[in-house]
Amino acid sequence: MLTAQINGLTDFPTVHPASPEGFARRFDLPMRERSIPKQQDLLLPDLAHLLLAGQACRNRVLRDGRRQITAILIPGDICDPEAILAQRADYAVNTLTRCTVGEIPLARIAALDHHDLTDALNRRLRREEAIAREWIVSLGRRVGIERMAHLLCELHWRLAAVGLVIGDSFEMRITQSDFADALGLTSVHVNRVLKSLRDSRLIHLHGGRLTLLDRPRLERLAQFDPAYLETSAVPV
Amino acid sequence: MLTAQINGLTDFPTVHPASPEGFARRFDLPMRERSIPKQQDLLLPDLAHLLLAGQACRNRVLRDGRRQITAILIPGDICDPEAILAQRADYAVNTLTRCTVGEIPLARIAALDHHDLTDALNRRLRREEAIAREWIVSLGRRVGIERMAHLLCELHWRLAAVGLVIGDSFEMRITQSDFADALGLTSVHVNRVLKSLRDSRLIHLHGGRLTLLDRPRLERLAQFDPAYLETSAVPV
DNA sequence: CGGTAACTTGAAGATGCTCAACTTGAGTGG
DNA sequence: CCACTCAAGTTGAGCATCTTCAAGTTACCG
CATH class of the missing domain: 1.10.10.10 (Winged helix-like DNA-binding domain superfamily/Winged helix DNA-binding domain)
Structure with a gap:
């Protein structure tokens, strides 16, 4: 089991014990796990990214190097809901600690066209906007x-x-x-x-x-x- | 016509000439216009508010009076999309200038349950989140x-x-x-x-x-x- | 156990704040 | 049409928060 496996690593941070990969399971989506060191870019093209363990952030860097984090992501969060809903995300996502992400092909999500899923994503987005405010x-x-x-x-x-x-x-x-x-x-x-x-x-x-x-x-x-x-x- | 009427007022600010009330018309919703002086609370319960003329803002005031505006609204913007999508808005909306708003009963919107409408609102919300970022x-x-x-x-x-x-x-x-x-x-x-x-x-x-x-x-x-x-x- | 990233602390300086006084301008009533 | 009024804008001076630069110290990782 994923959860047990991760918990076995003693220094592995903030694992969501309530099995966040339930997202993929609920909608019967294939998910591949990937472990990523800290301070790394996280997003890969054509995939949706579910954070399973660790902490990540969305951020923007100005030309002169000034950097602003616009959101902090914790286990259970979807890193790039816009990638699913609008086929694009206009931000970078970086790991703040060592992380485990679940990767789900966008094509598979698009194919299933599940109304509950877009509803759930939009609800998450509204909450994220409240946090941003x-x-x-x-x-x-x-x-x-x-x-x-x-x-x-x-x-x-x-x-x-x-x-x-x-x-x-x-x-x-x-x-x-x-x-x-x-x-x-x-x-x-x-x-x-x-x-x-x-x-x-x-x-x-x-x-x-x-x-x-x-x-x-x-x-x-x-x-x-x-x-x-x-x-x-x-x-x- | 609404647009003509508003444009008749010489000092009336930033009217959206592309008739933003098309929103209500497109979904065949009843809309009542209301003119509001500057620096006033704008939201009324059980209504969705479409800004037709002027500029408004969403804001929060801390206990000691410090105030932060979280969004500026211009003609064509919906003041409280959350009121439609989630039956609640956790912010106040104030007019920054004299404004005209179009008010649409939430009950009428809920009744029609139009998929295109929630889609459009969610698209707007994503754009607003990009602005917030x-x-x-x-x-x-x-x-x-x-x-x-x-x-x-x-x-x-x-x-x-x-x-x-x-x-x-x-x-x-x-x-x-x-x-x-x-x-x-x-x-x-x-x-x-x-x-x-x-x-x-x-x-x-x-x-x-x-x-x-x-x-x-x-x-x-x-x-x-x-x-x-x-x-x-x-x-x- | 050595190397490097992260943390800590001090001192000087910049950005922006507070307080206060004054000016301008828009709207109102005579 | 002017005078009045009040909100909004302007400017100066002193001060607070936060930055920059620099020099350590600690702690983690291989």
């Missing part, structure tokens, strides 16, 4: 420490929804540099923000595992309201 | 002047697509304060950024009309690439 609020109107707090609350909530949180702690191997590119900050400032959160006893980070020590206070600091994530509980 | 890049990685340049390029492109640009100039009555809330800046800084763009002879603003004096240079400054807007030309 919240990122816009963060980037526009929250200061560094609030931005970081909000992102950690979001990740906690999303990881919990797929069973990857124990207590208030979860695996977190994203580098400070990548956090910086997600939060619109520099890695130096991310480091200071994290130190400040540690000093305030709001978080604890050790051995690639992050613990939210005082989630209520963290959520208050971030003005985090999970309503935007709850709405479409998004099966499939 | 670009806003994330701007807010995260562009400095003030680049952010403003990029937004002006975006508005130029979108307004041109609905026939509201003459030469390189279009009606623009959004206040500097609202620009600030869209760009994650203060109105004071927006003022300085606009002055700088004026001094560089990149834009000209007079009598509520904005002219892009050197669009190629402005687009280079913003690193603007209209691909994300072109993709789904979005009829309906």
Whole structure:
């Protein structure tokens, strides 16, 4: 079994135990697994990509090298829903940690033309747009420490929804540099923000595992309201 | 005729001459027009709202009053596609200028259950998400002047697509304060950024009309690439 | 156990903010 | 048509957040 096999690797990050490959199974689609090192481009042409383990991101790089992450992907997420729905994705997807992806030929998806499937994808897209809106609020109107707090609350909530949180702690191997590119900050400032959160006893980070020590206070600091994530509980 | 009637008002901003109410007509939906002053809440319950004239925005306000605009709406845009697709919209919509909206009862839309309609809405949603991604890049990685340049390029492109640009100039009555809330800046800084763009002879603003004096240079400054807007030309 | 990526810290500087005063301009009523 | 009013725009000065540059230190991986 895939799940057992992955869990056997001791340092393998954030596996979705609720078998996200259920997506492929539900619609009877062939899926090939692939393991990818961290900091690599992930998308291959003519395939849809389902993230099974690890964390990835969508990002854009400006001509002068400035990089902005526009979304963080966790197990169970589809990396490129636009590839399925619109035959194109206008972004790159990179791994933030070592990842396992499930690859499904686009041709097979197109062939089955399943109404439930496009419905499910569109529901996911609406949720992703809600997340994007919240990122816009963060980037526009929250200061560094609030931005970081909000992102950690979001990740906690999303990881919990797929069973990857124990207590208030979860695996977190994203580098400070990548956090910086997600939060619109520099890695130096991310480091200071994290130190400040540690000093305030709001978080604890050790051995690639992050613990939210005082989630209520963290959520208050971030003005985090999970309503935007709850709405479409998004099966499939 | 609606279009003629609106165009009769001399100071009425950015009317979509290509009759955006074609949306309602195409699907044979009843639409009531309503005129709304600037800086007002726009959404009413149990209705879908189509923007016919003027400019509006989706926004969120934090507890301490900080406000972030997450999207700018122009004639032809649907203010609350989520209200139609998911029976809820987790944002407020405000008018930025005086507006005319077309209101369509949600019950009537739900009743017809037209597949083309949900398809069209989902296509619009994907385009909006592409715009949101670009806003994330701007807010995260562009400095003030680049952010403003990029937004002006975006508005130029979108307004041109609905026939509201003459030469390189279009009606623009959004206040500097609202620009600030869209760009994650203060109105004071927006003022300085606009002055700088004026001094560089990149834009000209007079009598509520904005002219892009050197669009190629402005687009280079913003690193603007209209691909994300072109993709789904979005009829309906 | 050596090498490299990631993290940490300090100091100086840039971008953008806050506060405050003033100017301009559009809409209103006399 | 003018005076009045209030919202919007403009400008200056000082300050906060965050950046840049640079020099370490730690931790992971082969």
